[in-house]
Amino acid sequence: MLGAVLYNADEGGYRIFVTRGGRIIDEYWAGNNLHDSQAMALPGDPSEPKSALLKYARQTALEMANEMAEKYNISRDAIAVTRDKDICVAD
Numbered sequence: 001m002l003g004a005v006l007y008n009a010d011e012g013g014y015r016i017f018v019t020r021g022g023r024i025i026d027e028y029w030a031g032n033n034l035h036d037s038q039a040m041a042l043p044g045d046p047s048e049p050k051s052a053l054l055k056y057a058r059q060t061a062l063e064m065a066n067e068m069a070e071k072y073n074i075s076r077d078a079i080a081v082t083r084d085k086d087i088c089v090a091d
Helices: 050-072
Strands: 003-010 013-020 023-031 079-083
Touching: 003 050, 013 050, 023 050, 050 079
Parallel strands: 003 079
Antiparallel strands: 003 013, 013 023
């Protein structure tokens, strides 16, 4: 593989890392807020369920893999898209 896009989600949101040659070259984070993906829901407020966050994370990871393939002029098949349960979502 020439690159990898790793993602994970938990109740607080999701995080994605784009790697090439074993180095992180891009990163994305989104929260669980229903109205603002760049924020986390406050305790007691409605939030996106983990199943939806995993779906969004995978979709965004696939989009980022397509962008990476185009940017570096490599085959999309050379980029792995994988859920990595070791990725910590909240910092």
